[in-house]
Amino acid sequence: MNWIILAIFAFCCIAIGYIFSLKYKKRADFFKTLVMLCQKFDVEINYSRERLKNLFLSFDEKTKKHLHGLDKNFLSYLDNATTLDEANLFKNINFLKQNEKDLILLFFKSLGRSDLASQSTELKNFEKRFEEFSTLAGNENKKYGSLSIKLGIVAGLVVVVLFI
């Protein structure tokens, strides 16, 4: 019985470490997807000139899930002719810093608002900024993400050792 309780404690410690690491992974995947979104839009608007809504809808579902509903929030704004603000756009997204939110809001506010040449230039500029965020988030994920898991494992082992 004691061994089972010990195993549960150890598992919980590792799980807590893993949950902490998820935040960093989410951020890394999120910014990587934003970069991909910019790249896709730049290509599509230059060649097919497809409408914004269709671009979002045709974006790969598996990749899109890393946006954690940001695309749906934006589509909802397009459909309902409401104002695009931080509260609406980042509904259910709580892993972004304020400066990141500001830039992303600016990005979405600029979408579809200008002619082809200006839109393409804007997309490239935003892509660069998102790449910077992506690199930082990737580094954080490597550093703190794996650290959280490791700490979880260590904590689990400590618990086991202390009980033994």
Place this chain on the structure above:
Amino acid sequence: MLKNILPENIYNIIAERISFNAINEIRIRADKPIVISVGSGRFFLSEHGLSGNLKEAITASKVMIEDIIFRASECSIYSVNEQIKKGFIVTSGGVRLGIGGDMIEENGHIKTMTNFNSLNIRIPHAIKNCSLSAFNHILQDDKLLNALVISPPGAGKTTFLRDFICQLSERNYAFNVLVLDERGELDLGGSVGNFADKISFATKKVGFENGIRSLSPNLIVTDELGGEPDIEAVRYCANCGVNILASVHCDTIENFVKKPSYEKLINEKIFKRYILLSMRNGPGTLEGIYNENFSRLTKY
């Protein structure tokens, strides 16, 4: 369609107090009152509907204009850049928005338009059977004659062309019709019948050449002939043995005959029928049908 384009309060006033069926145009200018054309009259838009009182008029803003253009382009202004360069956008429902603003030129070519400051929203109306009076003059003994519809702006040229194509289809005349829809106004969501192909947003020259080669039409229908390239495209079409039904801006037959750019078409008698429309009794009033020698065949 206008529900997705107009600001909610403007749309509600029009829908509840005026009705879109009665409206021909909505003029929206930055910091100016919104003007609505109903029949041949013009009124201000107020909270209570149409008004002749300037003090009651709702004033438009630049932001409102930008937002309407954004919505009309389905939130994708970049996708309608080629249209904006020509000064208009046509929505998927066939509503044409004429746009005023600053043209940006680069190396002698228009790059885009910015700083939008005015809009002319033209509401299309499908008037069933409006071309019937002229139908038998254009189609005689099951043979089509080249025809040109002449009218001042807003007098129903496009509506006439659209209805003529529908009449052909409804009567099962299986002519292969090519609708060259340079401004995207002729086809109101599949309204061009069962025997029509469509080329949209191409110039007359490109559309005629490509269309004749690839789609082998019996009849080409196109709106608003303009300068020399359009005239040459019509001559090319006639020389290929393809019939044409087109329209042109002009108020009277006398003024049309005086237009130097149409001299060749008139002298070569390419058009066998001229149909004159006016606004006398509202848009689409048929004033007369003329033959290639400008002898009046009927008077209305």
